[in-house]
Amino acid sequence: MIISKIKLNNFRCHEEYLLACRKKTTLIVGENGCGKTSVLEAIYEALRGKSFRAVDRDILKRGAEYYRVELDFADGEKTVVTFDGDHKQFLVGGKKWSRLPKKYRYSVVLFLPDDLHLVGASPGRKRDYFDRSFSEILENYSSSLSKYNKALRQRNELLKSEFLSKDSLFSWNVMLAKYGCEVRKWRVAEILAINRRLTEVYRTIADNEDVVEVKYEMMGGEMDESGYLARLEAEFERDKIIGHTGFGVHRDNYEFIFNSKMADGSASRGEVRSIILALKFIEADMIYEKVGKKPVVLLDDVFSELDEKRQKCLVQNFKDNQVIITSVDYFDGD
Numbered sequence: 001m002i003i004s005k006i007k008l009n010n011f012r013c014h015e016e017y018l019l020a021c022r023k024k025t026t027l028i029v030g031e032n033g034c035g036k037t038s039v040l041e042a043i044y045e046a047l048r049g050k051s052f053r054a055v056d057r058d059i060l061k062r063g064a065e066y067y068r069v070e071l072d073f074a075d076g077e078k079t080v081v082t083f084d085g086d087h088k089q090f091l092v093g094g095k096k097w098s099r100l101p102k103k104y105r106y107s108v109v110l111f112l113p114d115d116l117h118l119v120g121a122s123p124g125r126k127r128d129y130f131d132r133s134f135s136e137i138l139e140n141y142s143s144s145l146s147k148y149n150k151a152l153r154q155r156n157e158l159l160k161s162e163f164l165s166k167d168s169l170f171s172w173n174v175m176l177a178k179y180g181c182e183v184r185k186w187r188v189a190e191i192l193a194i195n196r197r198l199t200e201v202y203r204t205i206a207d208n209e210d211v212v213e214v215k216y217e218m219m220g221g222e223m224d225e226s227g228y229l230a231r232l233e234a235e236f237e238r239d240k241i242i243g244h245t246g247f248g249v250h251r252d253n254y255e256f257i258f259n260s261k262m263a264d265g266s267a268s269r270g271e272v273r274s275i276i277l278a279l280k281f282i283e284a285d286m287i288y289e290k291v292g293k294k295p296v297v298l299l300d301d302v303f304s305e306l307d308e309k310r311q312k313c314l315v316q317n318f319k320d321n322q323v324i325i326t327s328v329d330y331f332d333g334d
């Protein structure tokens with residue numbers, strides 16, 4: 001799947017925008033605020049079904065009545081997304097859909113400037129990062145996670161309600177234990193798969209002998225579904241006071257470990273950048289192994305934060321992917 005053309009109407013600051021894409025690398029250069037990230041956002045939306053940073057109402061150009069994204073592919077297929085302020089529609093495969101069907105979702109590796117700061121980021125930011133990454137790789141991950149989040153919202157609502165009793169929470173506790181354990185199972189497996197390659201890939205970028213690892217820290221440690229349920233029930237009084245669910249996979253954390261120490265505080269800036277590049281390369285490989293197709297790579301303004309050696313590494317690693325890059329400056333990618 002190769003994107004050949006992108007056409008936008010009323011998408012953020014773009015009233016009308018047309019870009020012909022190259023088979024390998026397309027570079028979008030422009031000053032701050034000219035709408036570069038918005039173009040990647042539109043591509044992501046048409047390939048994955050939703051934006052990586054906002055809801056549709058925020059995307060719709062101020063004062064406009066609709067937005068439209070059209071992606072044309074080299075094989076003659078196309079995906080069209082429209083939003084009229086209330087309803088969103090995907091036109092793909094000759095049919096209209098209110099959500100992008102799974103079979104028309106294409107894999108994407110998205111690299112945002114903020115990702116370079118992942119090592120020292122908050123637990124919530126790290127969870128979001130890995131949640132998005134695992135959703136790209138595992139078909140059932142996002143479904144387990146969204147069922148978990150839905151049950152969590154309902155339980156939290158009940159915790160604030162006047163009808164609250166320990167019994168009234170039971171069915172939500174059961175759901176949280178079921179989907180929470182599922183989410184953990186996926187996360188453990190994916191982190192294990194990442195760790196199997198992380199040090200090796202890191203060393204090809206950094207060219208040294210460091211050992212790197214991601215640690216998935218489960219609140220309360222490893223436990224089965226009944227242990228999880230018991231823990232939720234034991235936290236009832238505390239949850240009642242704080243008004244939300246204090247225990248669960250929504251509070252789990254990831255730590256980057258560098259030569260047996262926390263990377264945040266011990267690895268240098270360059271080493272941290274190499275860890276993140278390695279993580280991205282592994283993500284792209286894992287998607288390829290699962291899906292059998294090279295993902296489209298969207299690089300948003302990351303080159304300015306990398307030295308020449310790491311820039312070259314990035315270009316070299318994605319030489320067989322279609323890559324769309326935004327940058328404030330022209331750079332020499334060779």
Ligand SMILES: Nc1ncnc2c1ncn2[C@@H]1O[C@H](COP(=O)(O)OP(=O)(O)OP(=O)(O)O)[C@@H](O)[C@H]1O
Pocket residue numbers: 011012013030031032033034035036037038039057058059060061062301328
């Ligand atoms: N709904 C909207 N309607 C109109 N303009 C918008 C809307 N949402 C965002 N904008 C504006 O669109 C512009 C483009 O934003 P975008 O983030 O794509 O720029 P950028 O080129 O990536 O900038 P930077 O180089 O700073 O990252 C910004 O000026 C922003 O304020």
Ligand SMILES: [Mg+2]
Pocket residue numbers: 036037038300301
């Ligand atoms: Mg930007």
